[in-house]
Amino acid sequence: QKEVEQNSGPLSVPEGAIASLNCTYSDRGSQSFFWYRQYSGKSPELIMSIYSNGDKEDGRFTAQLNKASQYVSLLIRDSQPSDSATYLCAVNIYERRGSYIPTFGRGTSLIVHP
Amino acid sequence: ETGVTQSPTHLIKTRGQQVTLRCSSQSGHNTVSWYQQALGQGPQFIFQYYREEENGRGNFPPRFSGLQFPNYSSELNVNALELDDSALYLCASSLRGREVIDGYTFGSGTRLTVV
Numbered sequence: 173q174k175e176v177e178q179n180s181g182p183l184s185v186p187e188g189a190i191a192s193l194n195c196t197y198s199d200r201g202s203q204s205f206f207w208y209r210q211y212s213g214k215s216p217e218l219i220m221s222i223y224s225n226g227d228k229e230d231g232r233f234t235a236q237l238n239k240a241s242q243y244v245s246l247l248i249r250d251s252q253p254s255d256s257a258t259y260l261c262a263v264n265i266y267e268r269r270g271s272y273i274p275t276f277g278r279g280t281s282l283i284v285h286p
Numbered sequence: 287e288t289g290v291t292q293s294p295t296h297l298i299k300t301r302g303q304q305v306t307l308r309c310s311s312q313s314g315h316n317t318v319s320w321y322q323q324a325l326g327q328g329p330q331f332i333f334q335y336y337r338e339e340e341n342g343r344g345n346f347p348p349r350f351s352g353l354q355f356p357n358y359s360s361e362l363n364v365n366a367l368e369l370d371d372s373a374l375y376l377c378a379s380s381l382r383g384r385e386v387i388d389g390y391t392f393g394s395g396t397r398l399t400v401v
Contacts, residue, residue: 176328206389215376215392216329260328264386271342274319274386276328 178277191248195261204264251284290393307362309377318360321376
């Protein structure tokens, strides 16, 4: 079983709609969760981090965390064509040497069409 | 404040050769990690250094090795290159120690092609 799972997509939404991206993880001990955006040919950039159950809002982005169900999601409101990118979920997973290492899913491709 | 800088940006090597990739962390960051990202995949963890010591390693063979220097810059070395090593290699730095609590700042990556 993969440690961090995402649907690879593509997820296609019209401009102005809400895009919903989901991620599940296997390590119940994980405490830190991140969403990164990666444009084609570029490196990932951090959008949001979340550590507690519930919602965290930052502008048009809302991260949601449910540790009991082991999922984290990202909502993008009023989606714009410039939001078209791959969204990577990362979860700090326990590594055998005692560190928690950010482990990435394969990413979900989002396409926002005008 | 400077970001994370990687060099070179692109590299073509022949199978069996050795390669060294370099990374300068963001100012003040004491943790550096290396990831390999194949086309269409998420970044795969190679290893992490905190204050010059390796404190985590992913499922990569020993021919992948690294160093972190006192100024927190880092190198990734790959020996006996294989065709499957062709990928984008990402260096990422973070501020707060052994656990990456605040997330990473990534460099722009090195695109390695092995022929």
